Amino acid sequence: VTTGAPSSEFDAAIALDEAGPGRLTGHVHPGWDIAGNANGGYLLALAGAGLRRVAGRPDPVTITAHYLSPAPAGPIEVTGEVAKQGRRFTTVAGSLRSSDGEGREILRVVATFGDLAEAHADQQLLDGGPPELPEPASCARHVLPEGSGLALMERLDLRLRPDDAGFVLDRRSGRAEMRGWLAFADGRPFDTLALLLASDAFPPAVFNLDLPRGWVPTVELTVHVRAVPAPGPLRCRFSTRFIQGGFLEEDGEVWDERGVLVAQCRQLALAPRA
Amino acid sequence: VTTGAPSSEFDAAIALDEAGPGRLTGHVHPGWDIAGNANGGYLLALAGAGLRRVAGRPDPVTITAHYLSPAPAGPIEVTGEVAKQGRRFTTVAGSLRSSDGEGREILRVVATFGDLAEAHADQQLLDGGPPELPEPASCARHVLPEGSGLALMERLDLRLRPDDAGFVLDRRSGRAEMRGWLAFADGRPFDTLALLLASDAFPPAVFNLDLPRGWVPTVELTVHVRAVPAPGPLRCRFSTRFIQGGFLEEDGEVWDERGVLVAQCRQLALAPRA
Numbered sequence: 223v224t225t226g227a228p229s230s231e232f233d234a235a236i237a238l239d240e241a242g243p244g245r246l247t248g249h250v251h252p253g254w255d256i257a258g259n260a261n262g263g264y265l266l267a268l269a270g271a272g273l274r275r276v277a278g279r280p281d282p283v284t285i286t287a288h289y290l291s292p293a294p295a296g297p298i299e300v301t302g303e304v305a306k307q308g309r310r311f312t313t314v315a316g317s318l319r320s321s322d323g324e325g326r327e328i329l330r331v332v333a334t335f336g337d338l339a340e341a342h343a344d345q346q347l348l349d350g351g352p353p354e355l356p357e358p359a360s361c362a363r364h365v366l367p368e369g370s371g372l373a374l375m376e377r378l379d380l381r382l383r384p385d386d387a388g389f390v391l392d393r394r395s396g397r398a399e400m401r402g403w404l405a406f407a408d409g410r411p412f413d414t415l416a417l418l419l420a421s422d423a424f425p426p427a428v429f430n431l432d433l434p435r436g437w438v439p440t441v442e443l444t445v446h447v448r449a450v451p452a453p454g455p456l457r458c459r460f461s462t463r464f465i466q467g468g469f470l471e472e473d474g475e476v477w478d479e480r481g482v483l484v485a486q487c488r489q490l491a492l493a494p495r496a
Numbered sequence: 497v498t499t500g501a502p503s504s505e506f507d508a509a510i511a512l513d514e515a516g517p518g519r520l521t522g523h524v525h526p527g528w529d530i531a532g533n534a535n536g537g538y539l540l541a542l543a544g545a546g547l548r549r550v551a552g553r554p555d556p557v558t559i560t561a562h563y564l565s566p567a568p569a570g571p572i573e574v575t576g577e578v579a580k581q582g583r584r585f586t587t588v589a590g591s592l593r594s595s596d597g598e599g600r601e602i603l604r605v606v607a608t609f610g611d612l613a614e615a616h617a618d619q620q621l622l623d624g625g626p627p628e629l630p631e632p633a634s635c636a637r638h639v640l641p642e643g644s645g646l647a648l649m650e651r652l653d654l655r656l657r658p659d660d661a662g663f664v665l666d667r668r669s670g671r672a673e674m675r676g677w678l679a680f681a682d683g684r685p686f687d688t689l690a691l692l693l694a695s696d697a698f699p700p701a702v703f704n705l706d707l708p709r710g711w712v713p714t715v716e717l718t719v720h721v722r723a724v725p726a727p728g729p730l731r732c733r734f735s736t737r738f739i740q741g742g743f744l745e746e747d748g749e750v751w752d753e754r755g756v757l758v759a760q761c762r763q764l765a766l767a768p769r770a
Contacts, residue, residue, distance in 0.1 A: 283715065283743070283764070284562070284715060284716040284764045286560040286606060286716070286718060288558070288579070288587045288606055288608050290579060290580040290582075290587060291580070305562070305564060305591070305601055305604040306564040306565070306601060306604075308564075311715070313562045313564060313604055315589065315604055315606070317579070327579055327580060330579040330580075330587055330589055330606055331606075332560060332562055332589070332604055332605075332606050334562050334715055334716060338741060340741070341740060341741025341742070341743070342740065342741065343741070344740065344741050344742065345739070345740045345741075346707065346739040346740070346767065347672060347702075347705065347736065347737070347738060347739035347740075347744070348737075348738060348740070349672070349736075349737040349738065350737050350738070398621060398623070428621075431621065433620065441557065441558060441585070441608055442558040442560070442608060442718075442720075444560060444716075444718045444762070446716075446743075446745060446764045448738065448740055448741065448743065449740065449741060462621065462623075463621070463622075463623040463624050464621060464622060464623065464624070464722065464757055464760070465619070465620040465621040466615060466616065466618065466619045466620070466621075466622070466722055466723065466756075466757060467612060467614070467615025467616065467617070467618050467619075467722065467723060468615070468618065469557070469615070469720075469722065470621070471720060471760055482740075483738055483740060486738070486745055486762075488718070488760075488762055490557070490558045490720050493620065
């Protein structure tokens with residue numbers, strides 16, 4: 223039986239209805255959160271899903287969100303306007319806001335959409351490659367004890383490289399790095415919209431340093447989608463090089479199973495405080 | 497004689513007048529261009545100068561611009577609105593547009609402003625340092641023959657590390673890297689606004705590769721200002737690791753004379769075409 227219902231958890235969680243010109247409504251769904259607040263990558267994908275419809279082009283070539291307030295589950299709206307529609311790209315600006323009560327703004331976003339269908343075929347410089355990872359079966363799936371509030375990790379199949387995974391048991395590697403495989407738990411393949419989720423789905427790289435453990439709130443996240451991913455799990459590497467004045471950057475590279483770079487991302491976040 | 501006139505070329509070039517709530521007017525000044533189109537770093541500083549006034553906080557902690565059209569010299573306006581005014585940060589969104597004729601939009605911008613006065617004092621992780629550079633006197637000042645249209649390089653004192661500078665004479669290093677000192681030609685010290693100019697003032701790193709030479713148009717540029725720079729020339733390093741599907745990223749690190757990381761930046765640009 224064919225219905226209009228989304229065929230995956232992720233598609234259901236980013237479903238939006240047209241509610242007027244440049245305005246879409248939907249929900250921050252439960253189950254994509256950490257301790258009740260929706261994950262930042264999921265929120266970016268939700269906003270990106272709305273702005274993609276406003277843009278009318280398939281791939282978020284570059285998207286930036288400023289994170290203004292945490293998002294519990296509940297009704298939201300995405301609004302966007304076209305800043306420029308060009309020959310190759312459409313740039314849109316917009317917001318994701320709660321449509322409960324006061325209509326608190328969650329994300330302010332600007333993004334340029336295009337069509338990356340064949341982008342992987344033309345590599346002129348590749349100074350780097352995917353992280354070396356044991357086969358997924360040899361990596362521990364990242365789950366935490368029941369009641370830890372990591373609902374997001376039930377939606378995802380995130381398998382950390384064993385040397386980066388010890389932080390869960392307080393055996394930190396001493397390097398601000400997290401490497402691993404990422405797939406959806408229900409097997410949905412990644413497309414360029416789902417790469418926005420992948421860009422902020424790993425535990426913070428600084429959890430592998432001897433620093434106070436705590437929230438690492440994102441101030442701003444920018445994702446460059448560099449190619450359409452092939453089916454199969456993603457190979458990801460996240461790292462931090464500079465923590466200064468209470469801020470840190472986290473850089474990410476996302477590679478597909480063919481070894482094609484499919485996204486680069488960087489966020490500015492607040493360093494965890496004691 | 498004290499007048500209200502700006503005391504440096506850069507301050508004159510980013511001077512803006514209040515023209516209404518969230519609206520400032522000024523000019524894209526001649527002399528900050530390459531072949532008649534204003535430099536992308538200068539444009540970001542001009543937009544940043546306007547949005548800083550809208551935000552009412554001194555430092556652009558993170559700012560992203562999408563580059564929509566080239567900007568010849570002429571009258572412009574910067575418009576901005578506050579998305580969120582928080583305890584530590586103010587996030588603003590806005591535009592830089594030509595106020596000639598059709599009012600073409602040049603940049604679409606979102607930025608979060610804060611106060612970085614003491615940010616350098618608290619370094620918890622520094623995995624990297626400033627590029628090694630010979631003293632400025634041992635680096636060639638980057639100038640091109642008269643008539644080459646690099647007016648920007650008369651405003652700046654940009655001294656490339658000799659091994660990165662040969663591309664001017666077609667002796668390319670083969671590494672997508674540009675390192676060097678940066679100062680204003682008139683000696684103005686860098687503040688956090690001027691760091692936005694520094695983030696896109698160097699020749700493209702890919703000019704040191706064996707690729708067709710040509711425009712490398714910025715699609716999007718994000719700058720994280722990580723500290724208030726000390727007086728003195730900046731030590732900068734720009735590099736590109738991936739060119740794929742007609743896109744490249746260029747990453748920059750900007751360090752001050754004390755060896756403090758003052759900015760990190762990344763742009764997505766179009767690869768030069770034959």
